Amino acid sequence: MGWLNNTVTIITGGGSGLGKALVERFINEGGRVGVLERSGERARELAREFGDAVEVVVGDVTLYEDNVLVVQKTVARFGRLDNFVGNAGVFDFFQTLPQMDAGSISRAFDELFAVNVKAALLGAKAALAELVKSQGSLIFTVSNAGFYPGGGGPLYTASKHALVGLIRELAHELAPKVRVNGVAPGGMRTNLGGLSATGTSAQTLDQVDNLEAMLVENTPLRMAPVPADYCGPYVLLASRENSGPMTGVVINTDGGFGVRGIMKVCGGDDLH
Ligand SMILES: NC(=O)c1ccc[n+]([C@@H]2O[C@H](COP(=O)([O-])OP(=O)(O)OC[C@H]3O[C@@H](n4cnc5c(N)ncnc54)[C@H](O)[C@@H]3O)[C@@H](O)[C@H]2O)c1
Secondary structure, eight states: OOTTTTOEEEEETTTSHHHHHHHHHHHHTTOEEEEEESOHHHHHHHHHHHGGGEEEEEOOTTSHHHHHHHHHHHHHHHSOOOEEEEOOOOOOTTOOTTTSOGGGHHHHHHHHHIIIIIHHHHHHHHHHHHHHHHTOEEEEEOOGGGTSTTSSOHHHHHHHHHHHHHHHHHHHHHTTTOEEEEEEEOOOOSOOBOOGGGTOTTOBGGGOTTHHHHHHHHOTTOOOOOGGGGOHHHHHHHOHHHHTTOOSOEEEESSSGGGOOSSOSOTTTTOO
């Protein structure tokens, strides 16, 4: 048993990548987990893999009623809700403004912002009453793109910056009852997918051959982390005993993008 004994957490997008690693870690820490996941196949796989420890709802994070449903079903099954982790996301595959087709910008913006920003607001609203009861917390998956340019195109970068703003505003509004924080991971190999508006809905980050090499080359810690490597900060933020005074915080866990420097990526490359 661990830091999340007897806690109940909802994780959106729990069927793949970081979300799935979080489901596994939260259960291993002693918690029970509700999941809202769009893919029916991934949802069935989760239920098979984690059995009684998980309540899986197939639905869309951009719909308020699906967020309400996962809260209702999770509370009906496990009796309470301590944390809501808004994690589902989509990517723009680094499409720059010059590369964008003017005719699809508006649809692409709406599609990406619906998942990466609007869903956070809808999830927070749907979970609020239960989190007030438990004095619980909201945790959102940001990204290095919430702080620095070049980790996506303008749509993805703007969406993750917006999410940081949402975390700060909600932390202000919901204190002292509900803590609101974020985790900003760096890159990792997952099925993170694109947008139908730009014809990239079938594209996934998993198809990028040299992803690990790119990450090692660009991060001061010379790392290409896997999803499980990013889970620790979520456990910390979800544990009232260990992060009770923390709210409005985004933990950067990105291999050190913030200290890349100007002359070279790693100041200490020559140390032995
Ligand atoms: N992979 C990376 O390099 C990286 C880096 C930083 C941040 N992130 C963020 O991590 C989060 C998780 O992404 P991932 O990389 O694990 O991708 P992933 O695609 O492997 O997992 C995301 C899951 O969310 C689900 N999902 C997508 N849209 C949904 C919707 N509308 N409703 C319900 N479920 C939906 C998908 O089916 C998938 O199972 C995202 O917010 C992403 O922006 C990823």
